[in-house]
Amino acid sequence: xxxxxxxxxxxxxxxxxxxxxxxxxxxxxxxxxxxxxxxxxxxxxxxxxxxxxxxxxxxxxxxxxxxxxxxxxxxxxxxxxxxxxxxxxxxxxxxxxxxxxxxxxxxxxxxxxxxxxxxxxxxxxxxxxxxxxxxxxxxxxxxxxxx
Numbered sequence: 548x549x550x551x552x553x554x555x556x557x558x559x560x561x562x563x564x565x566x567x568x569x570x571x572x573x574x575x576x577x578x579x580x581x582x583x584x585x586x587x588x589x590x591x592x593x594x595x596x597x598x599x600x601x602x603x604x605x606x607x608x609x610x611x612x613x614x615x616x617x618x619x620x621x622x623x624x625x626x627x628x629x630x631x632x633x634x635x636x637x638x639x640x641x642x643x644x645x646x647x648x649x650x651x652x653x654x655x656x657x658x659x660x661x662x663x664x665x666x667x668x669x670x671x672x673x674x675x676x677x678x679x680x681x682x683x684x685x686x687x688x689x690x691x692x693x694x
Contacts, residue, residue: 549601550676552594553633557669560587561662568659575640575658576649584658585637585644592630592637595669599630609685616683622675629672632665 564574564584574584606614606623643650650658679685 549594550598550673553591553598553629554669554673556587556591556594557633557662557665560584560591561659561666563587564662565659568655573649573651574655575643576647577644578649581644581649585640588633588637588640592633595626595630595633599626602626605686614683614685616679616685618675618678618683619685622672622679625668625672625675629665629668632668636661636665 567574567580567584572578572580575581602623606619609619642648680687
């Protein structure tokens, strides 16, 4: 369940910022919209770091049960990369908020563009995680009475 939080927070962040920028509302600086936006960025980063940590534990468990998969390695690398990038993005957004820097004009479009790229990264990571769970059943147990 933990792995879904960074996905939800980052997709919500990207959607929120796209709508705000299209409506010409500041998403940086100490505005009400900026507060929500930076809060979502920080939550996405924290959730991604926690998910990456638990993902490492889950991979160790799967390996101890005999898993040998290049897909698992790819997912692990993408998960770590996603967490690092989300933390960097949260720090950058925090600096803009802390210093009350408000991006205007064309530069304000950089925020949602970067977040769309981040959304692609988190979706790619999620895809490989889904393959591990749904195609290979990694670390999945059957419910009592299941077939």
